[in-house]
Amino acid sequence: MTTTSQEVERAKQRSQVNQARLLGLVSRVRELGLLIVLLLIVLTVSVQAPRFLSIDNFEQILLSVAILAIVAVGETLVVLTRNVDLSVGSIVGFTAFVTAYFFKQLPGSNLLLGILLGCALGLVLGMVNGLIVSFGRVPAIVATLGTLYAYRGLVFIVSSNTTSQINASDVPSSYLALATTQIFGIPALILIAAVIAVIVGYFLHASQAGRQLYSVGSNPEAANMIGIRRDWLVFAAFAASGLLCGLAGVLWGARFATVDSTNATGLELAVIAAVVVGGVNIFGGSGTILGVMLGAIVLGTLQNALNILNVSQFWLQALYGAAILGAVVLDALITRWVQRTILSRRKKA
Amino acid sequence: MKRLKSFLTSWEALLVLLLALGIGIGSVLSPYFLSGFNFYALTSNIMEIAIMALPMTLIIIAGEIDLSVASLLGLTSVVLGLLWQSGHPMWLAIGVALLVGLVAGCLNGLLVTKLALPSLVVTIGTLALYRGLAYVVLGDQAVSSFPTAFTNLGFGTIPGTELPWSGLIFAILVVIFVMVLHFSRLGRQLYAMGNNKEAARFSGINVGRVKLMLFILSGLIAALAGVIFTARFSSARPDNAVGFELYVVTVVLLGGVNIFGGRGSLLGVVLAIFIVAVLQNVFSLLNISGDIQSLAIGLLLILSVLGPNIARRIQVVIAHRRLAMGSSKQV
Numbered sequence: 001m002t003t004t005s006q007e008v009e010r011a012k013q014r015s016q017v018n019q020a021r022l023l024g025l026v027s028r029v030r031e032l033g034l035l036i037v038l039l040l041i042v043l044t045v046s047v048q049a050p051r052f053l054s055i056d057n058f059e060q061i062l063l064s065v066a067i068l069a070i071v072a073v074g075e076t077l078v079v080l081t082r083n084v085d086l087s088v089g090s091i092v093g094f095t096a097f098v099t100a101y102f103f104k105q106l107p108g109s110n111l112l113l114g115i116l117l118g119c120a121l122g123l124v125l126g127m128v129n130g131l132i133v134s135f136g137r138v139p140a141i142v143a144t145l146g147t148l149y150a151y152r153g154l155v156f157i158v159s160s161n162t163t164s165q166i167n168a169s170d171v172p173s174s175y176l177a178l179a180t181t182q183i184f185g186i187p188a189l190i191l192i193a194a195v196i197a198v199i200v201g202y203f204l205h206a207s208q209a210g211r212q213l214y215s216v217g218s219n220p221e222a223a224n225m226i227g228i229r230r231d232w233l234v235f236a237a238f239a240a241s242g243l244l245c246g247l248a249g250v251l252w253g254a255r256f257a258t259v260d261s262t263n264a265t266g267l268e269l270a271v272i273a274a275v276v277v278g279g280v281n282i283f284g285g286s287g288t289i290l291g292v293m294l295g296a297i298v299l300g301t302l303q304n305a306l307n308i309l310n311v312s313q314f315w316l317q318a319l320y321g322a323a324i325l326g327a328v329v330l331d332a333l334i335t336r337w338v339q340r341t342i343l344s345r346r347k348k349a
Numbered sequence: 350m351k352r353l354k355s356f357l358t359s360w361e362a363l364l365v366l367l368l369a370l371g372i373g374i375g376s377v378l379s380p381y382f383l384s385g386f387n388f389y390a391l392t393s394n395i396m397e398i399a400i401m402a403l404p405m406t407l408i409i410i411a412g413e414i415d416l417s418v419a420s421l422l423g424l425t426s427v428v429l430g431l432l433w434q435s436g437h438p439m440w441l442a443i444g445v446a447l448l449v450g451l452v453a454g455c456l457n458g459l460l461v462t463k464l465a466l467p468s469l470v471v472t473i474g475t476l477a478l479y480r481g482l483a484y485v486v487l488g489d490q491a492v493s494s495f496p497t498a499f500t501n502l503g504f505g506t507i508p509g510t511e512l513p514w515s516g517l518i519f520a521i522l523v524v525i526f527v528m529v530l531h532f533s534r535l536g537r538q539l540y541a542m543g544n545n546k547e548a549a550r551f552s553g554i555n556v557g558r559v560k561l562m563l564f565i566l567s568g569l570i571a572a573l574a575g576v577i578f579t580a581r582f583s584s585a586r587p588d589n590a591v592g593f594e595l596y597v598v599t600v601v602l603l604g605g606v607n608i609f610g611g612r613g614s615l616l617g618v619v620l621a622i623f624i625v626a627v628l629q630n631v632f633s634l635l636n637i638s639g640d641i642q643s644l645a646i647g648l649l650l651i652l653s654v655l656g657p658n659i660a661r662r663i664q665v666v667i668a669h670r671r672l673a674m675g676s677s678k679q680v
Contacts (some may be wrong), residue, residue: 084469138654139608141414141469144597146651149595153644269477282470316490318481322475325460332464
């Protein structure tokens, strides 16, 4: 009796290890798959429009996804915990407007002060989300659908009491330079996004809190049971998402120079598309920053290709929707395949 | 007596109170608030949201959500406009628009049931997809040359009353939905599914098929709302009703429907619809712009879930304290 139950136990463990190994393999394949998709897009488009394939254009693509990528890193932290943050577009819009307005009113002030202001505002809005979700026990979808509109309303209140639009000529050139400066020939915007991706990617991979974030997403009850402070981690994920949105807002103002109350509306759809295309599981618990960066670059490349092939930009939103659906359908099919493979292996054994 | 007491402490009683409060504030703010025309304005303004809230109530009770309704409204409105503009008869245009709603709802339902994907993510995807397709179909143009017979139905009233035609449609739908949810086997099944999906499946409910039907119904009703919206504004634009999903989800949750499924009533949702309608009306009397109205609705959405949660916690604390006091007395 004991030997058989031990054997069963061992077999179970083995199959779990197998499943983990297979899923790990699948996620590697996912990143490889994204690279292949990227390559295919590049090949097809450059056959039709050779100017697509230039260093200049490549830099343009990276520039256009840099801000999206920063927000997507924050969104990844939230999705990993089995939640979602729909309010990112509104937080970016709010911080972009306030930061630009700050520089308009006080053109002589320190650049760093403005950046810190934007980041702090984003952090506060993200913390409000986190409080409502993890301590108010409101599902993330309800909480952040609410704050999506509430934060956007705040932008309108601020702009109706101050100015409807801020132009490039209103803000000091040192602020605008944030988006145009080059370091070693690489635009600062791209470098900032890359540095953030590396830091957060390393944190997720190697730090204790990072690993705990995954465990909260893959099994919230079990995570609670082994003493992981789930509420605090979820709260921290939303706060971090807000902070990164704040930074993205500061950069948004610098990059687009003309800022009004509607900027970054609908950004959440592009961000969620990048995250799920990048292979982050919508049920939480798996996904990598590298994948998300590739996801963002694929979306940016597609957008750029639409531009170059003279396809109407009206296709863009439909494309984001199709990308979200395509990615989650693919994930579901792969998960099914993995489970089926393991099942048939177990039967053979 | 007992039933009266349980009603007075219920969520619905609180909603009645809120509605009365809103009407009171409205009539203090403006002498025209209680006029017939204002009743017409107030009702016709909320009707698309109101009819979309009916299938949404069923979907949320069954434990799912459909965030794509507003985008589908926009898409069907655009399809309707395009077909009319290209010379097709109105009945055909309306028919195709409804068909588009049905097919789009079916896509939502199939993705949720056949692939076991969470409806939240599926409908965020189709929220983007359907709105995007609306832009693809019509670009940044608008169709506004609709026949007067059609637009008269949109902003006319039922002869002899101040009720818009859409109000009649809503009333008929409410009766049907109440019959289904509260007086039929299907209705009981929806609650069972929302409370415990596995148990519902083992007790012989075809969960997948029922959910698929719900999403198809939601798509069809969103298309109907699209037709009504187009008639009322005499305009088909791809950005019609952007953000209405916020309002639809808000009235359902404010109506006391549990976001995790399994609990709620249509009485509460209908009351919530009128509360939001009065709120909108009061805001426009105060000259508060639509974007700032959305802020209030967003807060209302969060509060309608957060409020009961906090109340429950306070109850627990009080109960604990009583328990502690009781035991200390014994000692």
